[in-house]
Amino acid sequence: MQTEKIKFKNLEKWEGMLAKCIRCGYCYEHCPMFKFTRWESDAPRGKNILAHGLLTGEVELTTEIAEKSFSCFFCKRCEAACSSGVQITDIMLDLRRDLVELGYKGPGTTSITARSCARCLQCVRACPHDARDFVDGEGIVVDPVKCKSCGICVEICPIEAITIPLSFGTDTAEMDRRATEFLQSHTSAKAIVFACNWSYHSDIQNSKLPESETHDKEYEILVNLCGGRLDKNLLLTPFLNQAWGVLVGVCPDGECTHDGNVAAQKRVTKMKQTLESLDINPERIHLVQIPRGDKQLFQAEIDTFMEKLNQMGPIR
Amino acid sequence: MNTVDLPRLREIVGEKNIKTDPLDLYIYGADASVYHAAPWVVVRPDNTGQVQKVMAYANEAKIPVVPRGGGSGMCGQTVSSMGGILLDMKNMNRILEINMPDVYCRVEPGVVDDDLNAALKPYGVFYPPTPASSRIATIGGEIGNNASGVRSVKYGATRDAVLGLKVVLANGDLVTLGTYTRVEASGYQLEKLIVGSEGTLGVVVEATMSFVPIPEFRCLGVANFDTLRDAGNAIADIMASGTIPSMLELVDDVAIKAVNKTMNLGLKEVAASLLFESDGKVKEAVDYEVQKMKDICAKNNGADLWYSFDAKEREQIFMGRKKLFPALSQFDTSMASTSLADDMAVPYSKMADMAAKIHEAAEKNGIIMTAYGHCGSGCMHTKIMMDTSKEKQWEGAQRAIAEIYEYVNSIHGTTSAEHGIGISKALAFKTEKRDSLKMMAAIKAALDPNNILNPGKLMQAPDNWVKATNLRYAVNS
Ligand SMILES: Cc1cc2nc3c(=O)[nH]c(=O)nc-3n(C[C@H](O)[C@H](O)[C@H](O)COP(=O)(O)OP(=O)(O)OC[C@H]3O[C@@H](n4cnc5c(N)ncnc54)[C@H](O)[C@@H]3O)c2cc1C
Ligand code: SF4
Ligand code: SF4
Numbered sequence: 001m002q003t004e005k006i007k008f009k010n011l012e013k014w015e016g017m018l019a020k021c022i023r024c025g026y027c028y029e030h031c032p033m034f035k036f037t038r039w040e041s042d043a044p045r046g047k048n049i050l051a052h053g054l055l056t057g058e059v060e061l062t063t064e065i066a067e068k069s070f071s072c073f074f075c076k077r078c079e080a081a082c083s084s085g086v087q088i089t090d091i092m093l094d095l096r097r098d099l100v101e102l103g104y105k106g107p108g109t110t111s112i113t114a115r116s117c118a119r120c121l122q123c124v125r126a127c128p129h130d131a132r133d134f135v136d137g138e139g140i141v142v143d144p145v146k147c148k149s150c151g152i153c154v155e156i157c158p159i160e161a162i163t164i165p166l167s168f169g170t171d172t173a174e175m176d177r178r179a180t181e182f183l184q185s186h187t188s189a190k191a192i193v194f195a196c197n198w199s200y201h202s203d204i205q206n207s208k209l210p211e212s213e214t215h216d217k218e219y220e221i222l223v224n225l226c227g228g229r230l231d232k233n234l235l236l237t238p239f240l241n242q243a244w245g246v247l248v249g250v251c252p253d254g255e256c257t258h259d260g261n262v263a264a265q266k267r268v269t270k271m272k273q274t275l276e277s278l279d280i281n282p283e284r285i286h287l288v289q290i291p292r293g294d295k296q297l298f299q300a301e302i303d304t305f306m307e308k309l310n311q312m313g314p315i316r
Numbered sequence: 317m318n319t320v321d322l323p324r325l326r327e328i329v330g331e332k333n334i335k336t337d338p339l340d341l342y343i344y345g346a347d348a349s350v351y352h353a354a355p356w357v358v359v360r361p362d363n364t365g366q367v368q369k370v371m372a373y374a375n376e377a378k379i380p381v382v383p384r385g386g387g388s389g390m391c392g393q394t395v396s397s398m399g400g401i402l403l404d405m406k407n408m409n410r411i412l413e414i415n416m417p418d419v420y421c422r423v424e425p426g427v428v429d430d431d432l433n434a435a436l437k438p439y440g441v442f443y444p445p446t447p448a449s450s451r452i453a454t455i456g457g458e459i460g461n462n463a464s465g466v467r468s469v470k471y472g473a474t475r476d477a478v479l480g481l482k483v484v485l486a487n488g489d490l491v492t493l494g495t496y497t498r499v500e501a502s503g504y505q506l507e508k509l510i511v512g513s514e515g516t517l518g519v520v521v522e523a524t525m526s527f528v529p530i531p532e533f534r535c536l537g538v539a540n541f542d543t544l545r546d547a548g549n550a551i552a553d554i555m556a557s558g559t560i561p562s563m564l565e566l567v568d569d570v571a572i573k574a575v576n577k578t579m580n581l582g583l584k585e586v587a588a589s590l591l592f593e594s595d596g597k598v599k600e601a602v603d604y605e606v607q608k609m610k611d612i613c614a615k616n617n618g619a620d621l622w623y624s625f626d627a628k629e630r631e632q633i634f635m636g637r638k639k640l641f642p643a644l645s646q647f648d649t650s651m652a653s654t655s656l657a658d659d660m661a662v663p664y665s666k667m668a669d670m671a672a673k674i675h676e677a678a679e680k681n682g683i684i685m686t687a688y689g690h691c692g693s694g695c696m697h698t699k700i701m702m703d704t705s706k707e708k709q710w711e712g713a714q715r716a717i718a719e720i721y722e723y724v725n726s727i728h729g730t731t732s733a734e735h736g737i738g739i740s741k742a743l744a745f746k747t748e749k750r751d752s753l754k755m756m757a758a759i760k761a762a763l764d765p766n767n768i769l770n771p772g773k774l775m776q777a778p779d780n781w782v783k784a785t786n787l788r789y790a791v792n793s
Pocket of ligand 1: 024025384393425465518
């Protein structure tokens with residue numbers, strides 16, 4: 001596999017740390033990308049191994065590798081779990097810097113803008129990470145090192161010109177599909193809980209519970225990457241599929257790295273108005289703020305919400 | 317490589333469950349060991365039928381197959397040193413049944429240990445063999461390695477929890493081994509034979525495991541010692557006293573210093589610390605056991621004695637132990653922490669001597685070693701810290717390990733109590749089991765005549781473990 005050795009100027013400084021990664025794998029089970037594909041090549045340990053291979057020249061740089069390197073949601077679950085204090089996301093960012101210099105752009109999980117872009121520049125203003133810019137003659141350009149894949153721009157674009165091509169199941173279409181599937185396949189189904197990846201951390205990582213425990217489930221928790229990405233159609237989907245209610249969990253004010261909770265609040269408020277106009281109790285959609293990883297609180301909020309729904313009964 | 321019939325494999329498991337890109341193969345060439353060797357193809361079956369078909373094909377074509385769970389083995393168990401098919405079991409991840417009246421659960425092999433415990437928790441029970449790596453270790457991998465952990469002193473290892481198994485043999489046949497009951501009389505206990513076989517005898521596709529009630533009270537104590545000998549004597553006395561601790565951990569001075577250096581936890585830098593724990597349904601009983609262990613520590617010159625039932629306080633104390641791993645990794649910028657000779661077990665009365673021997677061998681051979689471990693089960697963990705880019709350091713490590721193993725054998729200990737054999741412990745394994753190697757080879761040949769299941773591991777691995785297959789590190793002379 002060894003070809004002419006490429007110099008990775010920025011990645012180089014991590015050589016020692018990559019040798020210190022003991023490859024225990026503690027980092028991957030909670031990674032949202034691994035949860036979706038269950039392939040190690042999409043998981044943090046796999047990427048560290050690749051970075052090590054690139055540095056030693058054992059791995060030949062390909063567009064597929066670049067694509068992997070531009071894929072991350074920066075939730076940092078991996079770093080929190082690492083047994084050896086490896087700065088996984090910093091290493092990946094330096095690899096990205098090198099890749100950009102070598103002419104690669106991802107996109108991986110970073111956003112891309114279609115030609116149909118109307119140049120309203122709403123996304124440039126909305127990007128919380130300063131990753132989008134308007135360049136004369138080129139249109140909107142995305143900095144694939146700065147982009148943190150939050151998807152705020154995808155949501156804000158009025159003509160749907162922005163996409164995140166590799167969404168790992170976090171895009172609206174997939175959420176929509178899963179919400180519909182759950183509500184249609186469970187006679188016991190009453191609610192959909194949209195939780196952001198930061199506010200909710202499931203105990204069960206990748207395993208599946210016995211049928212006996214899931215067949216009479218009343219609600220399904222769908223983890224998205226940021227409450228700011230929930231659009232009005234997605235919030236409506238459960239109601240169109242006979243759900244009794246929808247609960248949305250986001251980070252507390254000031255804690256969302258993307259300010260997505262503010263956007264979510266606005267959308268939930270609008271949705272309440274829509275429900276009211278249809279003569280449906282607006283309490284059937286509710287937003288809660290959950291500090292990072294506070295499972296107990298989230299569960300308590302879910303329980304309270306379900307109790308309320310049970311009092312209200314189904315929508316007639 | 318070209319001998320693999322990819323279209324046939326695709327037909328069996330579907331395009332979505334096959335990886336052949338060099339980048340995937342490179343990644344799947346690693347586990348938590350010092351080795352790296354890429355498979356020819358990664359295959360991820362969804363169900364037992366697919367496993368049977370993959371095995372039947374591999375057997376016919378004589379292609380090596382390495383089953384893999386979380387890939388957290390530390391001795392090269394899942395490294396494809398002979399190439400072939402890497403059988404990734406992570407898609408078979410269903411908890412099939414939690415049967416409370418009959419006190420067992422049935423799971424597929426890809427179920428993660430922590431997930432199983434999260435699912436059992438609402439029932440007030442837990443699955444106890446749990447290794448430290450429980451957040452990623454799969455039940456299949458735990459069976460493969462006969463994993464155990466901090467609580468095994470009281471609750472046993474994986475082998476003790478396995479009631480029955482469904483296993484796909486090398487030729488693709490499916491067999492059901494064991495029972496659903498607690499006891500089973502005569503006849504070969506084939507389900508227990510599979511436990512610890514490191515994927516060399518068959519592929520586990522379903523496991524029936526027992527579980528135990530979650531104790532209502534847990535109490536953790538600490539004692540510091542000025543000499544390792546005193547700590548060692550305390551361990552032996554505790555174990556001989558009839559007390560059954562739910563955890564008994566030793567941490568040596570190198571480990572304490574490492575934690576202090578990198579984490580600034582301000583732990584007292586003594587020669588050794590003991591952590592002792594008791595658990596149970598009745599507070600008085602737990603209290604009694606902890607008091608007893610505390611008194612034994614005091615009798616053996618243990619100081620700074622402290623204990624608590626409070627979960628938060630226990631967590632704080634245990635923090636130092638938990639931070640040990642990262643601390644050792646960051647011990648010195650030029651050194652990596654490697655898992656070699658990392659899980660010996662020795663008779664209780666020899667714990668102190670063992671720790672002293674480890675330090676002596678390390679110093680003599682120019683490497684740094686630390687001793688810590690689940691002393692309640694006689695298990696002594698070490699980490700070797702060395703500059704992995706230097707060949708000389710590898711030679712030093714080899715010599716130190718040989719000396720330590722010789723000592724372990726001389727005192728009737730075992731060179732691998734927990735993490736398994738794979739490649740790195742093969743020489744020691746072969747030495748220790750020399751009079752039963754023929755029997756093992758006969759079993760292997762009977763069950764896997766074409767030698768396709770994880771070949772080149774256990775008794776088949778080369779003696780020179782440094783040169784057995786590629787090292788993951790770039791080593792310069
Ligand atoms: C940081 C760290 C801490 C650890 N702590 C402990 C500890 O405290 N105690 C302990 O015992 N171990 C420990 N280990 C070692 C290891 O994590 C465990 O032994 C664990 O059980 C391995 O599980 P796995 O799913 O990763 O298995 P893998 O590494 O994937 O596989 C282990 C073996 O089982 C075989 N195998 C896997 N699945 C199957 C199957 N379905 N059928 C047949 N064979 C199969 C494989 O071929 C291999 O030989 C630790 C490892 C690390 C990195
Ligand atoms: S920060 Fe990126 S790589 Fe790490 S767990 Fe989150 S998504 Fe995965
Ligand atoms: S958790 Fe840390 S040490 Fe373990 S594989 Fe991931 S990055 Fe490496």
